[in-house]
Amino acid sequence: MNFLVTGATGMIGRRVVRILVESGDKVIAPIRSVRKAQDCFNDLGDGILFVDWNTENISNLLKDVEDLHVIHLAAPGVIPGERNWDNLIEGAVSLSVQTVLALKNASTKCFIHTGSCLEYGPSATMTTIPETHCLDGLCDYGAAKAASYLCAKAAASKVGIRFICARLFGVYGEEEAPGRLIPYLVSKLRNGEEVDLTLGEQVRDFLYVDDAAKALIELARNAECLEHSVYNVCSGAGIQICDMALKISKAVGADNSLLKFGARPYREDEPMYIVGDNKRLQDSLVWSQSFSIDEGLRQTVTRLLQK
Structure with a gap:
């Protein structure tokens, strides 16, 4: 299959691209930094085509x-320091719409947002959150992502592209930004x-990056058969942050x-x-969580300690 993957050098993007190329799929990746892309994918050969990030070129x-x-x-906005309104509106809302519109003349099977x-x-009731739960982002990042979803979905409808939103919960891995909970704790505790x-x-609700990447790919591969337009990508299980910190401390020693x-x-x-209900995802795809929280943390912490 042919895939366009934006954000390919981010934590999730790296996994998505690697899984696709290793499966024999062809990947086109719009990038802003050739150096970063080369560092991420120098071993993948001809399975990936890098193009300058320019919607007209794309x-x-x-x-x-x-x-x-x-x-x-x-x-933008995964890192709290990036969360100013101009950056969020330009990078989350405008970029999503521009990317959809750049596809209007392409033979596009689906757009996974x-x-x-x-x-x-x-x-309020401390129960898992289904996809039918109201949109009411109380923080700037959540509000921008909700606006991005609504605007990109409208744009996709206008140009006739199958649109699916994958709402991610607590995705983690060793390539997270240094200020995020797990790499921050590992950095401090190891010293x-x-x-x-x-x-x-x-x-x-925490989900290891490999499981999240595979869910996104399966949504794309099966888009034409899917009944719904929104899917939670999550573990469906909650853990208190204090217990997470204690697990990280134990893994670090x-x-x-x-x-x-x-x-x-x-x-x-x-x-x-914040814990998601993933029943819709599991009922719709041949997908299940492969990494428990302990297995995912062990993998993450081990690799962080090797850096």
């Missing part, structure tokens, strides 16, 4: 590509440094006394419970 290039499957991962669990409103944390009562729970206040806009 539009012209894709005219002759048959049966194109698009996995759109490019978006990656959303976020933060698009949903809070779960014997104390870590200021909240009480850690927040409950989150650190002293748990370095974890200073309660030293930081909760953020004002921080929801206390």
